[in-house]
Amino acid sequence: MAVPYTAVGDSLTVGFGAMPGNGFVPVYRGMAERRIGEFVSYENLGINGLTSSELYANMKRSPRFRNSLKEAHIITISIGGNDLIRAAKSASPQNITQNFNKALTECQSNFSGIMQTLGQLKSGSRSSYIVRAVGLYNPYPQVEAATLWVQQFNRYINGYWGGNYAVANIFSSFQGREHELLSFDHLHPNGRGYKVIAEHLHRLGYYPLA
Numbered sequence: 001m002a003v004p005y006t007a008v009g010d011s012l013t014v015g016f017g018a019m020p021g022n023g024f025v026p027v028y029r030g031m032a033e034r035r036i037g038e039f040v041s042y043e044n045l046g047i048n049g050l051t052s053s054e055l056y057a058n059m060k061r062s063p064r065f066r067n068s069l070k071e072a073h074i075i076t077i078s079i080g081g082n083d084l085i086r087a088a089k090s091a092s093p094q095n096i097t098q099n100f101n102k103a104l105t106e107c108q109s110n111f112s113g114i115m116q117t118l119g120q121l122k123s124g125s126r127s128s129y130i131v132r133a134v135g136l137y138n139p140y141p142q143v144e145a146a147t148l149w150v151q152q153f154n155r156y157i158n159g160y161w162g163g164n165y166a167v168a169n170i171f172s173s174f175q176g177r178e179h180e181l182l183s184f185d186h187l188h189p190n191g192r193g194y195k196v197i198a199e200h201l202h203r204l205g206y207y208p209l210a
Helices: 024-036 051-063 065-073 082-090 096-122 143-158 191-203
Strands: 003-009 040-045 074-078 129-132 165-168
Touching: 003 024, 003 051, 024 040, 024 051, 024 096, 024 191, 040 065, 040 074, 051 065, 051 096, 051 165, 065 096, 082 143, 096 143, 129 191, 143 165, 165 191
Parallel strands: 003 040, 003 074, 074 129, 129 165
Antiparallel strands: none
């Protein structure tokens, strides 16, 4: 019997910036399959440019999202990067901290809603499942406020806990290696960067699935 995996999130979930099949979702799926020892079927619901508020809305209203997440035994979430990018692009040097703080508060609130909605969707679930969030790396290492933003958001999503929830903390793996792990646009990972994300997810284990 297949183990269903649903991936939700932004362009990282899509695998933007890498060759087809080299995003973290298909790479992680393969790793999970080998560890669990059963076929892992997957649905990739990633959307380029998706923000935390849009993902929250999809999880509340989209039958496709809701049904897929309800059935899934493995769930990955990558979100928050576009909230940061939008805050950075719309800020002037004078109000950058203010802009970032506002975006951070909204993003944390949305993430809280995402987790709550997921809990509701899974509340009647009789099968075991795991939820894995992908922490953020900083695509703007030269902007001090962005580094702070990313670290605060990562701390927030690490604050959720439960036997079946864990975070792939990729920040330090990308720090100082942006040149090597990001694609030509300097924002999205390349194939190598996505492999790093998949390896972080894999190292979190698969209990209670395997």
